[in-house]
Amino acid sequence: xxxxxxxPRAYLxxxxxxxxxxxxxxxxxxxxxxxxxxxxxxxxxxxxKDGFRLEVGSDVYDWTLEGRVRQFQERLNRIDNSEQSxxxxxxxxxxxxxxxxxxxxxxxxxxxxxxxxRVRGLPGVQYGEVVEFANGVHGMVQDLREDSxxxxxxxxxxxxxxxxxxxxxxxxxxxxxxxxxxxxVVNALGEPIDxxxxxxxDAYRPIEVAAPGILDRSAVNxxxxxxxxxxxxxFPIGRGQRELIIGDRQTGKTAIAIDTIIxxxxxxxxxxxxxxxxxxxxxxxxxxxxxxxxxxxxxIIVSACASDPAAEQYIAPYAATALGxxxxxxxxxxxxxxDDLSKHAIAYRALSLLLERSPGREAYPGDVFYxxxxxxxxxxxxxxxxxxxxxxxxxxxxxxxxxVSAYIPTNVISITDGQIYLESNLxxxxxxxxxxxxxxxxxxxxxxxxxxxxxxxxxxxxxxAQFREMEAFTQFSSDLDEVTKRQLVxxxxxMRLLRQDQYKPFSQHRMVILLIAAxxxxxxxIPIDDLLKYREAxxxxxxxxxxxxxxxxxxxxxxxxxxxxxxxxxxxDFAARWLHxxxxxxxxxxxEENADGER
Numbered sequence: 001x002x003x004x005x006x007x008p009r010a011y012l013x014x015x016x017x018x019x020x021x022x023x024x025x026x027x028x029x030x031x032x033x034x035x036x037x038x039x040x041x042x043x044x045x046x047x048x049k050d051g052f053r054l055e056v057g058s059d060v061y062d063w064t065l066e067g068r069v070r071q072f073q074e075r076l077n078r079i080d081n082s083e084q085s086x087x088x089x090x091x092x093x094x095x096x097x098x099x100x101x102x103x104x105x106x107x108x109x110x111x112x113x114x115x116x117x118r119v120r121g122l123p124g125v126q127y128g129e130v131v132e133f134a135n136g137v138h139g140m141v142q143d144l145r146e147d148s149x150x151x152x153x154x155x156x157x158x159x160x161x162x163x164x165x166x167x168x169x170x171x172x173x174x175x176x177x178x179x180x181x182x183x184x185v186v187n188a189l190g191e192p193i194d195x196x197x198x199x200x201x202d203a204y205r206p207i208e209v210a211a212p213g214i215l216d217r218s219a220v221n222x223x224x225x226x227x228x229x230x231x232x233x234x235f236p237i238g239r240g241q242r243e244l245i246i247g248d249r250q251t252g253k254t255a256i257a258i259d260t261i262i263x264x265x266x267x268x269x270x271x272x273x274x275x276x277x278x279x280x281x282x283x284x285x286x287x288x289x290x291x292x293x294x295x296x297x298x299x300i301i302v303s304a305c306a307s308d309p310a311a312e313q314y315i316a317p318y319a320a321t322a323l324g325x326x327x328x329x330x331x332x333x334x335x336x337x338x339d340d341l342s343k344h345a346i347a348y349r350a351l352s353l354l355l356e357r358s359p360g361r362e363a364y365p366g367d368v369f370y371x372x373x374x375x376x377x378x379x380x381x382x383x384x385x386x387x388x389x390x391x392x393x394x395x396x397x398x399x400x401x402x403x404v405s406a407y408i409p410t411n412v413i414s415i416t417d418g419q420i421y422l423e424s425n426l427x428x429x430x431x432x433x434x435x436x437x438x439x440x441x442x443x444x445x446x447x448x449x450x451x452x453x454x455x456x457x458x459x460x461x462x463x464x465a466q467f468r469e470m471e472a473f474t475q476f477s478s479d480l481d482e483v484t485k486r487q488l489v490x491x492x493x494x495m496r497l498l499r500q501d502q503y504k505p506f507s508q509h510r511m512v513i514l515l516i517a518a519x520x521x522x523x524x525x526i527p528i529d530d531l532l533k534y535r536e537a538x539x540x541x542x543x544x545x546x547x548x549x550x551x552x553x554x555x556x557x558x559x560x561x562x563x564x565x566x567x568x569x570x571x572x573d574f575a576a577r578w579l580h581x582x583x584x585x586x587x588x589x590x591x592e593e594n595a596d597g598e599r
Contacts, residue, residue, distance in 0.1 A: 008057040010038045013045040018052065030056065058121040060104040060167075107166040109133065110148065115309050116354045117151045119166045125149055128172050128208055134165040140173050140311070143355040150355040152311035154189065171206075175319040177326035178202030182270070185287055185301040188316040193303065194287070205326055207318040211377035218381045220417075223448045223557075224335060224392050227263030227505020228256060230435050230498040233457040233515060234464075235420055238448025239333050239390040240381025244412055246397045246404065247422030252433050253396045255502050256420065257337040258286060260394065262295045263505035264335060270327050271299040272336040274320035276313050277343030280305045293503055306343075313347035321378050324391045328380075331387035336379070340396035341372055345408050362407045369411050376415050404439070418442040432499055437464045450508065450557025455564070456515035460494070463519070467491025486524070493523055496531045508557060509550035513542050516564060517571035525579055538574055542567060 010030055012018065018026065023040065030038040038056065045053070051064035107121025117139060125131065129141050131151055137159045143150030153160060176190040178201040185194035192199050220238035237243045245253045261271040273290075275283045283303045290296040300323060304316035317338050324334040338344070345368055352365040360366050372395075379393035395416065397409050402424060404413070413419055418441045427434035446454050470487060474480060480488070497518050500506070506514075517523060517538060526534050543550055549563045 008034070008038060010040045010054060010056045012040060012042045013053040013055070014042070014048050014051070015044065015046055017042055017044070022052075026052075026054065055106075058105050058107060058123055060106050062104065105168045107131075107149070109160060109162055109164040109166055112153075112160050112162055112164075114354050115153050115311055116351065117153055117160055117166075118148050119151060120148050122149055122166065122168055125168055126172075130169045130171055130173050132167050132169055133160050135159050138169075139166075140315070142351065143357065152314065152351050152355075154309070154311055172208060173315060173318075174204050174206045175322040176201035176203075177205050177323050181300045181323060183297050183299070185283070185303060187308070188302065188304045188312040188319050190319065203326065205322040207315055207322045208374075209322075209325070209378070211374065212380045212382060212386075216380070216383055216386055218383045218388070219447070220381050220444050221447050222381070222390070223450055223453075224260075224269070224333075225263060225267075225508065226256070226260040227507070228259055228433060229500060229506055229511050229514065230433060230437075231256070231420060232449075232453060232511060234437065234461045235418065235435075235440050235442040236445065236449040236453070237392065237394075237442065238381075238444045239392050240379065241418070241442075241444050241448065242376050242379050242393040242395065242416040243442060244395050244397060244416040244419035245422070246399060246409060246413070246419050247434070248399050248402055248424045251422040251424055251427045253398070253422060254286070254339055256422075256433055257339060257394050257396065258289065259502060259505050261290065261299055261335065261337070262293045262503060264298065265294055269298070269333045269335050270324075271295070272320050272324050272334065273299060273301045274317050274336065274338050275301065275303045275305070276316050276338065276340060277304070277306045277347065278339065280307065289503065310347040310350045313344065314351060317341070317344055317375055321375060321391075325378065328382065328389035328391045329387065331389045333389065334391040336391060336393050338375075338393065338395040340398055341412060342396075342398045342408055345371065364407060368408070369415075372412055373415050376412075417444055430499070431495060432502070435498075437461055438468065452508065452512050452553050452557050452559035453515075455559050456512045456519070458515070458519050460515065460519060464491065464494055467494065489528075490521065490524060492528055493526070493531060494518060496528055497523070497535060499532065507550075507554055509543070509553040510539055512553055512559060513539060513550075513567055513571070516567050517575075520568055520571070522568070522571045522575045526575065534578060537578070538571060541574055542570055545570060 012026065027040055030040065034056070048064050051067070053064055053067070054061040105122050105124055107119040109117050110120045111118040119131070122131065125141055127141055127144055131139050131141060133139065137153060137155040139151035139153045141149050142152050176199070178199070180200050184192055184196065184199060186199070187193050190201070217240075220240045222239045223232075224237045224239045224241070225232055226237060231237070235243070245256055247253050257273070261273065264271055273286065275286070280303075283301065283305065287296060287301055290299055302316055302320040302323065304313040320336060320338075324336045327334050345364065348368065348371055349364050353359060353363065357365045376393055376395060379391045381390040382388060395412060397412050399409055400406065404410070404421070419439075421436045421439040422434045423436040424434070426436065442448070449457075467487065467490070470484065471491065474484065474488065497514060514535065523531065523534065546566060549567070552563075553559065
């Protein structure tokens with residue numbers, strides 16, 4: 001009890017004074033419930049016309065007509081509406097409804113400001129529980145103390161004032177979920193913000209749940225293809241994996257995530273993009289780009305913009321994960337992007353400092369590691385007994401001046417199964433995506449690659465690492481031997497081939513063809529400036545001649561030895577024709593040859 005006296009006092013409110021018999025029954029109820037004799041004091045309340053309202057410390061018992069109606073409404077709200085008609089269910093609830101003695105806990109707001117409120121009372125409230133203020137504003141308990149609790153507010157601060165009555169709801173924060181959320185943009189509370197009307201939900205899930213245990217998981221062994229050559233070949237991502245995308249501001253982190261979402265077209269993967277602390281105009285542009293490339297229909301955007309309250313930015317990734325878990329638990333594959341968790345940690349730090357928690361390193365609270373670990377651990381590949389669904393996470397972290405050793409980056413690196421590091425120098429030199437081969441890694445590796453990709457990628461990563469090292473070593477040297485010069489030209493060609501335009505993910509067969517041609521040195525003599533034009537011409541040529549091999553690669557990811565020999569021979573012949581006839585002439589001749597074949 002939050003009461004300074006040893007024995008709490010009971011206050012009874014009603015319009016008319018209770019009879020002697022009613023008083024005895026109430027005193028017996030108090031003694032039975034609290035196991036002590038509690039003085040009962042009656043106060044006339046003209047607003048209560050029917051029944052009684054009993055308050056004992058922070059506990060409230062509402063036996064008024066209004067209280068019984070509220071009980072009935074709450075019972076109706078718990079109806080399972082999965083059946084086609086709810087009329088029989090409502091009829092049964094009406095027939096079976098019996099008012100019960102329900103104890104409510106109430107508190108009082110003693111401080112309100114900056115999106116938080118401190119409440120006195122509510123002795124039984126739990127961490128993470130939603131509380132309701134008298135004017136309908138909701139908050140979530142984030143700080144428990146002996147004499148008060150701290151809440152973050154969802155809504156305008158002006159609607160809550162000191163002295164406002166606060167009630168427990170007995171439930172944690174939740175998120176409406178369902179298939180109708182696909183193609184929509186919602187806020188952190190599940191409310192649509194795209195102007196397309198209300199969304200019917202199938203269920204209601206708590207935003208915070210325990211992550212699947214070890215026995216509930218399967219190994220990560222199925223690829224989730226990004227369509228980005230340098231990632232799928234060297235740092236493969238598996239379904240159920242957590243791969244961090246990390247780099248400085250404006251280095252293409254979001255572009256990689258959006259291209260991955262676009263590449264899931266017709267792959268039966270549900271995508272969720274969670275924007276945390278982004279500009280509203282940026283989120284609108286991402287939605288427009290996804291729609292233009294046919295990807296919005298299998299995507300849900302959960303947005304907590306920079307202008308939204310810090311509380312909504314804090315719960316946004318958990319709400320998005322609840323949406324993803326709804327589909328994962330039904331056996332579906334889900335891809336979820338958190339853009340970005342740096343701003344999520346900043347929002348949490350702001351709330352924690354306002355709640356007067358002790359600041360630690362870089363002013364973050366001590367539990368900031370747990371903030372992200374309990375979020376990312378919920379991504380998994382479930383066992384067959386649980387449906388075999390998966391949720392793959394692509395968290396994004398923004399670094400300052402390339403410092404991956406800062407507090408939040410090191411925290412998230414230690415939680416995830418690998419990272420794709422984007423380097424500013426590469427980006428500004430025109431290498432897009434600007435993936436640093438030396439610092440990037442996938443801890444799942446070849447287990448999440450198709451056989452064709454594993455056979456084709458070969459020594460790509462080693463060759464690139466050797467090139468970067470040799471390039472740094474020889475940049476001040478003017479006298480190079482022929483072997484070193486050839487290695488430098490070969491490495492420069494590989495780097496140029498890995499350049500890829502945004503919104504143009506490669507299919508499996510295109511990546512395999514390019515890797516076979518490049519790693520077998522068929523492009524060594526092609527001028528660097530012509531390589532991208534040559535790449536497109538080569539792909540068009542081989543796709544026309546070996547369409548059946550391309551379809552087989554896309555369908556089952558297997559590369560037969562004879563298929564590899566055919567592709568390699570054609571790549572060598574095409575390079576020879578290109579060099580002999582000149583690039584444009586070879587390309588034109590190839591197009592005429594394909595047209596004749598079709599006729």
